[in-house]
Amino acid sequence: MPRLDEAQLAVGRAFDALAARLNQLPKPGLLGRLFSRGAALPKGLYVWGHVGRGKTMLMDSFFASVQGLPKRRVHFNGFMQEVHAARARLKSDDVIGDIADGIARDTKLLCLDEMQVTDIADAMILGRLFEALLARGVVLVTTSNQPPDGLYKDGLNRQLFLPFIARLKEALEVVHLGEGPDYRLGRIAARHTYVTPLGPAADAALDALWSDLTDGVGGEAMEITILGRSLHVPRAAHGCARFSFSDLCEKPLAAPDYLALAQNFSTVFIDHLPVLKASERNEAKRLILLIDTLYDAGTRLVVSAAAAPEALCPAGPHRLEFLRTASRLREMQSQSWWQKAA
Numbered sequence: 001m002p003r004l005d006e007a008q009l010a011v012g013r014a015f016d017a018l019a020a021r022l023n024q025l026p027k028p029g030l031l032g033r034l035f036s037r038g039a040a041l042p043k044g045l046y047v048w049g050h051v052g053r054g055k056t057m058l059m060d061s062f063f064a065s066v067q068g069l070p071k072r073r074v075h076f077n078g079f080m081q082e083v084h085a086a087r088a089r090l091k092s093d094d095v096i097g098d099i100a101d102g103i104a105r106d107t108k109l110l111c112l113d114e115m116q117v118t119d120i121a122d123a124m125i126l127g128r129l130f131e132a133l134l135a136r137g138v139v140l141v142t143t144s145n146q147p148p149d150g151l152y153k154d155g156l157n158r159q160l161f162l163p164f165i166a167r168l169k170e171a172l173e174v175v176h177l178g179e180g181p182d183y184r185l186g187r188i189a190a191r192h193t194y195v196t197p198l199g200p201a202a203d204a205a206l207d208a209l210w211s212d213l214t215d216g217v218g219g220e221a222m223e224i225t226i227l228g229r230s231l232h233v234p235r236a237a238h239g240c241a242r243f244s245f246s247d248l249c250e251k252p253l254a255a256p257d258y259l260a261l262a263q264n265f266s267t268v269f270i271d272h273l274p275v276l277k278a279s280e281r282n283e284a285k286r287l288i289l290l291i292d293t294l295y296d297a298g299t300r301l302v303v304s305a306a307a308a309p310e311a312l313c314p315a316g317p318h319r320l321e322f323l324r325t326a327s328r329l330r331e332m333q334s335q336s337w338w339q340k341a342a
């Protein structure tokens with residue numbers, strides 16, 4: 001591990017204390033019984049902080065240091081997709097209980113990276129699911145960009161979600177990975193995040209930025225569900241999502257899709273912004289809405305484009321409105337935007 005800053009050291013101590021307690025637990029055999037009674041289990045951790053602060057790194061190092069205990073580390077979104085798939089598959093009066101049984105059978109430490117709740121389907125089952133896991137003696141550790149009180153913010157029927165937040169704060173120790181550098185940002189400082197013109201060099205520049213911002217993991221396709229529909233994300237990793245212009249603006253996407261994007265990702269990559277023709281009104285309208293939404297959410301943006309922002313929409317009914325978009329596209333390339341964006 002690299003040399004840790006002060007805030008990281010404090011969080012590292014909380015992780016070490018939990019690892020020590022987990023490592024002291026009686027080993028399997030005894031363990032099974034102990035866990036099934038839920039006795040003497042340490043509280044799990046909820047670690048939150050800004051992107052690039054080292055949450056995933058610290059959790060992974062903690063995860064590796066826990067020995068002799070069935071453990072699992074998974075991305076929160078992937079975990080919830082498994083849960084929804086199991087819900088669709090299982091037929092019983094207590095589907096959540098059955099899912100929790102299945103998890104608890106071979107996982108006593110469950111680490112969920114990048115917890116974020118934007119989908120009502122997740123929001124409505126998380127309370128019961130966590131309760132069922134805790135009751136079965138599963139120790140939960142999660143990382144998130146938000147404090148518990150910020151989860152599912154502005155979500156539909158949020159009042160139904162509030163008991164879960166209260167329970168989360170009671171059941172897990174909430175630790176803030178506070179002020180300090182965004183280490184990922186350090187790596188891309190002074191690089192262009194608006195790359196023009198299009199071509200192999202631009203593609204390679206975006207690939208390199210993608211690799212730096214996702215720690216070289218490549219990423220995988222995923223689906224986000226929005227009001228019962230599904231938005232396909234061609235590549236996602238470490239809070240970053242990558243699309244082409246046609247994925248986002250040539251398909252019939254609308255405001256809720258763009259909002260879900262902004263809520264789910266701290267950084268959005270868009271390959272191949274073209275110069276729009278006067279006839280491409282819907283595309284222009286969507287691009288304006290997309291950039292407005294990402295701008296309002298403080299999202300970081302990396303794009304490759306055929307021309308400078310001011311030249312992307314030279315004609316057509318949205319030409320004047322696009323001036324604001326162009327100005328936002330410029331602002332979103334600035335160092336200060338990247339520093340403050342979350």
Ligand SMILES: Nc1ncnc2c1ncn2[C@@H]1O[C@H](COP(=O)(O)OP(=O)(O)O)[C@@H](O)[C@H]1O
Pocket residue numbers: 002003004005008049050051052053054055056057058182183184215238
């Ligand atoms: N103290 C540090 N010094 C140098 N690099 C660091 C430090 N802490 C974290 N990093 C690196 O910064 C990047 C972001 O860390 P990560 O754990 O992914 O952040 P988060 O999960 O909070 O977004 C990783 O590549 C990590 O190895």
Ligand SMILES: [Mg+2]
Pocket residue numbers: 055056057113114143238
């Ligand atoms: Mg992370």
